[in-house]
Amino acid sequence: MPHHVLLPLGVYVHWPYCARICPYCDFNVFKAKGRDAEAADLARAIVADLEAQAVLTGPRELVSIFFGGGTPSLMDPDWAGAIIAAARRLWTPAADLEVSLEANPTDAEAGRFAAFADAGVNRLSLGLQALDDAALGFLGRNHDAAEGRRAADAAARAFPRLSLDLIYARPGQTTGAWADELAAAIDLGAEHLSPYQLTIEAGTAFDRAVRRGVFAPPPEGLGADLYDTTQRVLEAKGFEAYEVSNHARGEAARSRHNLVYWQGLDYVGAGPGAHGRITRAGAREATEAAARPADYIARVAHAGTGFASVERLSPVEAAEERLLSGLRITDGVAFADLAALGLQPDHPTVRRMVELGLVAEDARRLRATPGGRRVLDRLSTELATVSLPIEGGN
Secondary structure (H helix, E strand, O other): OOOOOOOOOEEEEEEEOOOOOOOOOOOOEEOOOOOOHHHHHHHHHHHHHHHHHHHHHHHEEEEEEEEEEEEHOOOOOOHHHHHHHHHHHHHHEEEEEEEEEOOOOHHHHHHHHHHHHHHHOOEEEEEEOOOOOOHHHHHHOOOOOHHHHHHHHHHHOOOOEEEEEEEEEOOOOOHHHHHHHHHHHOOOOEEEEEEEEOOOOOOOHHHHHHOOOOOOOHHHHHHHHHHHHHHHHHOOOOOEEEEEOOOEHHHHHHOOHHHHHHHOOOOEOOOOOEEEEEEEOOEEEEEEEEEHHHHHHHHHHHOOOOOEEEOOOOOOHHHHHHHHHOEOOOOOHHHHHHHHHHOOOOOHHHHHHHOHHHHOOOOOOEEOOOOHHHOOOHHHHHHOOOOOOOOOOO
């Protein structure tokens, strides 16, 4: 009898509460103050939601659990432990199961790192964002640089794996200062760095400030120079840019959970506003949970899952998602996964991108070159809007 191989599955848990809302954030977040009773109800609802979704997915190999937010490091570590235990019970945990938790580097949260490690978290994603007090003040963070360094040190002791988030393209930032900041972050001992370019998202406090003329985002040319500085500094220190904004020291240090997204694997989303992708009866389904915590808790109580919507993706929609996520990683995406878009190695648009040096010459996979990753949004859009095979094409 052949051994039945379980399909991999990731679990994303959204914990929506924050001590304060950052001015650049456009995630589904809520002020934590005065919500203690609701938070306890939410933790129980997440477990119940996972139980209901396990019926939908059937048996799977659990490869990652990711607590995002919001600020999941504000939650009671016992609740995290209960959610992790439920996921391990509902699906078959991989031998190298990755359990990540996002945290802010305040002293108060760092004091709970050991308890989260005891609860089963083995990878911390620390929202350092900057190592400069003025920059942290501008970004609306509730920690200073010294606190950030202490938290990184505590995290490196408490967890087997540590990732640091940093934000660049801040007003007035120079390439030299950014190179120094990256080097200082590397010295904190992380094996994974996620440097993100500051984007002004519609409806955020920063969006309103830019429109009022309070500050101006850096010109596009400087953003590109800072991106190039990121690649150069991190590559020299042994970090591979395996994804546009993610750099790892060796393959084992890559974010297993993010690769679930970028490789087009299935994942369950639990918690307010969480998104999921589940393949059922040969079709990919997009799930989205109710956004407000009270609505989510009520939905779980009455319907089993917290879903506000479930959409069956057409083959073209599913292929477009594979294209947009797969091009973000160095491995790219198999042409076989893009059949519904009519994209093949000999497609005129693919050939043109190869000639422009934006796409690699590869008969099996569509891969962006380093040059292609610099203009990934435009490249992805152009490839995604390609029509089905041209007349007479094959």
